[in-house]
Amino acid sequence: MKKTVAVIMYEGFQTQDAMGPIEVLGDLVDLVEIRCVSLKGGLLKTYQGVPVMTEPMDQVPNPDIVVIPGGRATFEVMNDPEFIGKVRSYVESAEYCLTVCTGSLIVAAAGLLDGRPATTNKSVYEMVTPNFPKVEWKRKARWVKSGKFYTSSGVTAGIDMAFDFVKDIFGEEAAQASSYEMEYQIMSDPDNDPFFDCPQLQL
């Protein structure tokens, strides 16, 4: 039985946030099936302008693994109660939930990171983290594991987090094979965060 990975998309999400984990997980074609979903389904565009066709979340019930990308558009969708409600039930029933960049704010808005350590994009860290004071935000972390949650820092940190997840779930060998094919030098230390004190974006 393949694991179903539902990647929750929304208009304007950051392309690489989703595509990094999709590349790493989806490369395991015998173990994993990628499903691109959104609240209502249909065609939507990433922030960089890639049109992706999505299935309605209702048509992909109870995925094993949920992946949530971030981006500027996060700040809109995290205030949509219907979307957040759907994400909550999706994540609660899943085995694992992986967020990239400001994707962690969506899970935080659903109340699911309260009392847990987590991280997010460092170039908006000072602006966004005070909105969710019950989350134990870690500034210096490339990614953070807490129970079934893997939260990563900005954009490409999602690749490193996804490799760590593959190691945990499918083993070291699967990760190694993908890293050769992707010609990617895996960063295996989640606390090695070169960007924790980077300049803050004014949005």
Place this chain on the structure above:
Amino acid sequence: MKKTVAVIMYEGFQTQDAMGPIEVLGDLVDLVEIRCVSLKGGLLKTYQGVPVMTEPMDQVPNPDIVVIPGGRATFEVMNDPEFIGKVRSYVESAEYCLTVCTGSLIVAAAGLLDGRPATTNKSVYEMVTPNFPKVEWKRKARWVKSGKFYTSSGVTAGIDMAFDFVKDIFGEEAAQASSYEMEYQIMSDPDNDPFFDCPQLQL
């Protein structure tokens, strides 16, 4: 006037090959417009299963910059004379052509890399390069610049190549700003190739 970046897609292309450069270039929203194209247009799926909607190449004439991803499916499309003919006219009229992974084989099949240095994915290097003996293949290279052509090694090497391209065309500052937001440590030495002697895939 924004630069038009046409990303040539085909059924089964490697997700990250296209999405890496799209992330880096498309982040420059005031300077660049991303267009996802394919020979006939319409919906197609990446190797990892992402459904992307594409425009027919004929409807996006004379793009400024052409990006060509690779993947296992390259070995099919590089033998399709209609596709290769269309790629040839597209690339000939463009200012720049960037290839990722085995995407360079598509340009090689169009005869456009003859007599030029170029590179490709290292885990299939021994299998694929003898098919195009007129290309001056470089095994140890993360990416190679030759005239208007930028060819990169496998998958994530396309991110490094795209940052180098952004530096060349839009300046160091634009690259630096994107690298903070993407939390990506730019590799700026094209000859630093940790994967040049990696194990060869049997396909």
